[in-house]
Amino acid sequence: MHTDRRIFMAGGAASLLGACTPLPRLQDLGPKHQGTWIEPFKANRRNLMKVTVCTRPFRPAGPRLEVERFGSKTVVHNYGHGGSGWSLSWGCAAETASLARSQGHTDIAVIGAGVIGLTTAIRLVETGAVVTVYASEFPSETRSARASGVWSPSSRIALADRVPQGFADRWERWARYSHAKHLEMLGLADDPIEFVTQYNLRGRSTPRVRANREYLHLDRRLRGLNPAWGDPDPERDPFSAKLRRKGPAMIFNVARYFDRLVRQFEAKGGKMVRRTFANRTQLLSLPQPIIVNCMGYGANAIWDAEDLAPVRGQINWLLPQPSARYALYYDGVSAVSRRDGVMVQYLGPNEDWGYGDPGETPDPTETDRALETLRRAYE
Numbered sequence: 001m002h003t004d005r006r007i008f009m010a011g012g013a014a015s016l017l018g019a020c021t022p023l024p025r026l027q028d029l030g031p032k033h034q035g036t037w038i039e040p041f042k043a044n045r046r047n048l049m050k051v052t053v054c055t056r057p058f059r060p061a062g063p064r065l066e067v068e069r070f071g072s073k074t075v076v077h078n079y080g081h082g083g084s085g086w087s088l089s090w091g092c093a094a095e096t097a098s099l100a101r102s103q104g105h106t107d108i109a110v111i112g113a114g115v116i117g118l119t120t121a122i123r124l125v126e127t128g129a130v131v132t133v134y135a136s137e138f139p140s141e142t143r144s145a146r147a148s149g150v151w152s153p154s155s156r157i158a159l160a161d162r163v164p165q166g167f168a169d170r171w172e173r174w175a176r177y178s179h180a181k182h183l184e185m186l187g188l189a190d191d192p193i194e195f196v197t198q199y200n201l202r203g204r205s206t207p208r209v210r211a212n213r214e215y216l217h218l219d220r221r222l223r224g225l226n227p228a229w230g231d232p233d234p235e236r237d238p239f240s241a242k243l244r245r246k247g248p249a250m251i252f253n254v255a256r257y258f259d260r261l262v263r264q265f266e267a268k269g270g271k272m273v274r275r276t277f278a279n280r281t282q283l284l285s286l287p288q289p290i291i292v293n294c295m296g297y298g299a300n301a302i303w304d305a306e307d308l309a310p311v312r313g314q315i316n317w318l319l320p321q322p323s324a325r326y327a328l329y330y331d332g333v334s335a336v337s338r339r340d341g342v343m344v345q346y347l348g349p350n351e352d353w354g355y356g357d358p359g360e361t362p363d364p365t366e367t368d369r370a371l372e373t374l375r376r377a378y379e
């Protein structure tokens with residue numbers, strides 16, 4: 001059915017139909033068939049590679065980038081990036097690195113090898129510091145490796161009534177700095193960053209419910225940073241009348257991106273050591289005078305970071321589908337075709353979805369719901 005339609009739409013297949021057979025006009029195909037055909041994601045369990053669950057390190061007051069002293073040691077914090085860690089990493093890394101370097105030492109320990117730890121470590125070695133990353137999990141094992149991989153700089157970044165004064169300006173600096181760094185990585189041989197077209201579709205089988213918390217949304221401050229989204233054209237665009245908005249979305253091919261960060265760090269002389277710290281005393285006995293805390297949700301246990309709340313997120317990974325390179329949002333489900341797989345995620349009725357839940361066991365009902373909804377997007 002879909003294959004036939006592609007032959008019609010591709011135009012160049014006229015010879016298959018016979019020279020005298022006129023191609024049908026779009027308006028004759030009926031509403032369901034209007035618009036360019038698009039290859040559907042293969043949203044079924046046969047194509048399901050894995051299901052991952054990850055905890056967002058959500059800090060109602062926003063990420064903590066701050067210096068704290070413990071006797072002869074100085075700790076520089078960089079944790080609590082909620083659902084925006086990949087997007088804001090470079091801006092936060094730059095600010096943390098300058099806080100750490102202003103303490104007057106070159107020997108620095110970075111705790112954590114997620115996206116925050118690695119980008120911070122890279123910024124530090126670039127300033128001439130001698131950097132050792134200590135972590136119980138290395139990059140591909142971290143929670144960062146289980147992220148959706150989209151530019152989402154204000155996703156669950158803070159609660160509107162909990163941020164300190166001046167937070168929005170600081171956030172904007174992180175976001176703009178990070179965005180520029182990401183653009184530098186476009187077109188590289190291993191494609192750590194790409195733009196794909198995102199289609200946001202109409203239709204909701206379950207009503208949207210107001211969240212119990214007021215999350216801070218700052219995206220308006222970045223208007224114009226990415227190329228503009230256009231008005232849909234039901235005759236030409238896929239999904240015809242169902243299409244509400246479409247536009248370019250920046251995505252992170254997380255596996256390749258992480259690989260690049262590790263290579264970059266090691267090529268600049270950085271060292272990585274696998275080590276788990278059971279408590280603060282163990283951490284403060286490290287030989288380095290400066291310790292940079294990039295422990296994500298792990299900061300909770302060591303630094304009494306009771307200001308961190310876990311926010312669970314489950315991702316269903318379909319086999320990579322190189323012939324369907326786009327992103328889609330429909331009825332609470334987001335799907336993004338990355339080089340390392342098609343990520344499909346049910347986002348719930350509002351941003352409270354997963355709030356307070358530290359559980360990291362996959363829920364098969366959520367998987368079925370996400371895949372079933374995604375199939376309906378093409379009906």
Ligand SMILES: Cc1cc2nc3c(=O)[nH]c(=O)nc-3n(C[C@H](O)[C@H](O)[C@H](O)COP(=O)(O)OP(=O)(O)OC[C@H]3O[C@@H](n4cnc5c(N)ncnc54)[C@H](O)[C@@H]3O)c2cc1C
Nearest residue numbers: 085086087112113114136137144148149150277296298313
């Ligand atoms: C489902 C989901 C989707 C997401 N999607 C996106 C997205 O599309 N875009 C985006 O920008 N962000 C996204 N995020 C958010 C992003 O993934 C996080 O903000 C980011 O990964 C946090 O990175 P981190 O380096 O602080 O923490 P982590 O990746 O958790 O790394 C923490 C590091 O600290 C180490 N560590 C912790 N405790 C100890 C200890 N006691 N001893 C030794 N080492 C320790 C760990 O081993 C690890 O190396 C998503 C998050 C989730 C859950």
